[in-house]
Amino acid sequence: MARAGWAPPRLDEFILTERLGTGTYATVYKAYRKKNTREVVAVKCVSKRSLNRVSVENLLTEIEILKTIRHPHIVELKDFQWDSDHIYLIMEFCAGGDLSHFIRMRRILPEKVARIFLQQLACALKFLHDHNISHLDLKPQNILLSAPENPQLKLADFGFAQYMSPWDEKHVLRGSPLYMAPEMVCCQQYDARVDLWSVGVILYEALFGRPPFASRSFAELEEKIRSDRVIELPSRPRLSPECRDLLQRLLERDPLKRISFEQFFAHPFVDMEHMPSPESLGKATSLVVEAVKKDQEGDVSAALSLYCKALEYFVPALHYESDARRKEAIRAKVGQYISRAEELKALVMCDSKSLLRQANPAREILKEMAKDKPRLCAALEMASAAIAKEEEGKDDGDTLELYQQSLGELLLILAAEPAGRRRELLHAEIQALMARAEYLKDQIKMREAQSMGKEALAESVRSSCTLQ
Ligand code: ADP
Ligand code: MG
Secondary structure (H helix, E strand, C coil): CCCCCCCCCCECCEEEEEEEEECCCEEEEEEEECCCCCCEEEEEEEEHHHCCCCCHHHHHHHHHHHHCCCCCCECCEEEEEECCCEEEEEEECCCCCEHHHHHHHHCCCCHHHHHHHHHHHHHHHHHHHHCCCCCCCCCHHHEEECCCCCCCEEECCCCCHHHCCCECCCCCECCCCCCCCHHHHHCCCCCCCHHHHHHHHHHHHHHHCCCCCCCCCHHHHHHHHHCCCCCCCCCCCCCCHHHHHHHHHHCCCCCCCCCCHHHHHHCCCCCHHHCCCCCHHHHHHHHHHHHHHHHHHCCHHHHHHHHHHHHHHHHHHHHHCCCHHHHHHHHHHHHHHHHHHHHHHHHHHHHHHHHHHHCHHHHHHHHHHCCCCHHHHHHHHHHHHHHHHHHHCCCHHHHHHHHHHHHHHHHHHHHHCCCCHHHHHHHHHHHHHHHHHHHHHHHHHHHHHHHHHHHHHHHHHHHCCCCC
16 A cells, blocks of 8 residues: 555556545545646545455446446546556545544534535435445545535545455454444444444534544543443534434434434435525525515415525525625525515514404303313413413414413313304314414414524625635
């Protein structure tokens, strides 16, 4: 294997220059294609001696398959060559270095930045999973960044680990056990699910600045890996409940209880649907077209809900756009839509208040008729408290919970209520309350989308939306 200080190997079509990195199995050099284009590439030199289990021929067949893979978040394998000692992989050059360096320079990453990276990683893993390929060696060193500015994550080093056992001939572990799933280290028996554990470790390290099994000595590390204690998450920095939930479910020691690939791709913190992609802007625009139509027709609440759904795509679209002028144009539009959504919101609020007042007389009659039924009385009281709270305009989350509790009770009571006037009134009241609760839920969602839109605007103005 090439070592630091050695002259780079010679390749017919390329001029090899500086060493970019040395990993577990290979040394990687920056290189230029000799012919006309002078294209910059990275050449990875793998020593044939590090290959075991399967013959070199099988590996070459596998590389042939990897060559056909094209994905925006996977390092492109352009070509390969070999001689008596080495296999040379000619790859796309990633100028942003690797994720381990990126995290170290910043100590920790804000949840929002970590989430964008995680979404890109999930996107690459989904693609590999659909092609039945496991990585088996996921770690920040194997995740590269396309460029120092506005970096896109690029997964590297996949598809080879299966030809290279994590143990060498003397049964000494190769690579870093910090990122390996416990079953890989302990039982020497594992499958694709080890990749999900490693994703958990990478996310943990990005958010807390060190991997969960960080240790001062090998004995301490071994103890942590072999233990059956649940992985505890530090209480700081504060993270969203979705983010904590995902970490906990990825870092589950038992591969049978660990989150599955499908659950991971659909997890609310990953939310692949709303990740910055070339489609974000198209989706946002078609929703906004519908919103404008409803707005013109005077359907205020439908228009509002569509504007908010559109904003959920505009935010990632803003992140995705790298051209400064186009970004500015999107930003101006988003500003307009936010203002319009706010106007509509004020209108909807007005409407709903008058609706609320109209519903009152029947409610009072029902209360009269409930006097000999303490349980019904209490449930109706709770509903009134929710309405009062809503009118005050205080904590919507609490109000919604109150609505839901009272509705739960009222539905149980309705099931046992005999036919008659009281049942009719109760039925109508439940429907009215359900509509209120639904409406409140929509309000909460819309507010979230709007504040996300505003935050993204402010953020993009501050930093032109790079991930710095
Ligand atoms: P190994 O299989 O030996 O672990 P890697 O493919 O992970 O080798 O490469 C080792 C290091 O070289 C990486 O951690 C990274 O820092 C650097 N590197 C690898 N590929 C590229 C590339 N395409 N562009 C830029 N740097 C790279
Ligand atoms: Mg590597």
